[in-house]
Amino acid sequence: MPKIVDRRQRRDEVAAALWRLAYREGWGAVSLRKVAAEAGLSLGSVQHYFAGMDDLLDFAVGGVLDALDERLADQLATLDDPRHAHETVLRVLRSMIPGVVEDPSAEPVPDTVWQTQVMAWLTVVAKAVQIPEMSARLSAGSGRLAEAIAAAIRLSAPRRPLDDTLRDARGLLSLVEGLLLQLARRDIGPAEASAVIGRFTAAVFTP
Incomplete structure (x- = not known):
């Protein structure tokens, strides 16, 4: 049976990963791929929740x-x-x-x-x-x-x-x-x- 993931919770987790990464490495080093890695997710998983970096930052x-x-x-x-x-x-x-x-x-x-x-x-x-x-x-x-x-x-x-x-x-x-x-x-x-x-x-x- 597939694991049910709370969409809002997952989006919050990715947003938290964005802030951690931006603080640690600076905005110039931030990319969707790096945010995904910081969150412990695949790039495809993050793209399932966000259309791109602008969408993620707005959220x-x-x-x-x-x-x-x-x-x-x-x-x-x-x-x-x-x-x-x-x-x-x-x-x-x-x-x-x-x-x-x-x-x-x-x-x-x-x-x-x-x-x-x-x-x-x-x-x-x-x-x-x-x-x-x-x-x-x-x-x-x-x-x-x-x-x-x-x-x-x-x-x-x-x-x-x-x-x-x-x-x-x-x-x-x-x-x-x-x-x-x-x-x-x-x-x-x-x-x-x-x-x-x-x-x-x-x-x-x-x-």
């Missing part, structure tokens, strides 16, 4: 966008009830940095994992520059998150003007994006990025 980028949307929904849900506003915002911002481990007793995330995640995020951002719909999707998500963070900031400082809290929230998100670029260049690691976020978040919440 892989879409997967990252879906993951970002899912994470955004989780973050907004967390900020809906910010009883401990400072700690909640800090946790949300740190969750945006691949490789940050909040629990000191937990195993650290392997370098190759978080570095690949950062590269995937940067690829999506670069692609969004060329695709207005994708850019609008990212901007809308960032705007909703900034408004939620601003609302949390106002809980700790009710008299602070709305415009100021929104600027602070956007500043914190810009800080995270800048740290992601430094992570991509390997100028810093997740632990240092986490410490920087802690310092600037504390400054925003200091009366």
Whole structure:
């Protein structure tokens, strides 16, 4: 009896292989044949799921966008009830940095994992520059998150003007994006990025 393969799962596996290969060898070395080998599949098997590299990249980028949307929904849900506003915002911002481990007793995330995640995020951002719909999707998500963070900031400082809290929230998100670029260049690691976020978040919440 032939083995039944979940189509979505197999496509996700191939997309993951694409990101690993691109991180390890650079985009110039990526080909459908090499992606197939990375995924442990034949070229023909991969071609059964994807028409070519453009089709595969579009699917892989879409997967990252879906993951970002899912994470955004989780973050907004967390900020809906910010009883401990400072700690909640800090946790949300740190969750945006691949490789940050909040629990000191937990195993650290392997370098190759978080570095690949950062590269995937940067690829999506670069692609969004060329695709207005994708850019609008990212901007809308960032705007909703900034408004939620601003609302949390106002809980700790009710008299602070709305415009100021929104600027602070956007500043914190810009800080995270800048740290992601430094992570991509390997100028810093997740632990240092986490410490920087802690310092600037504390400054925003200091009366």
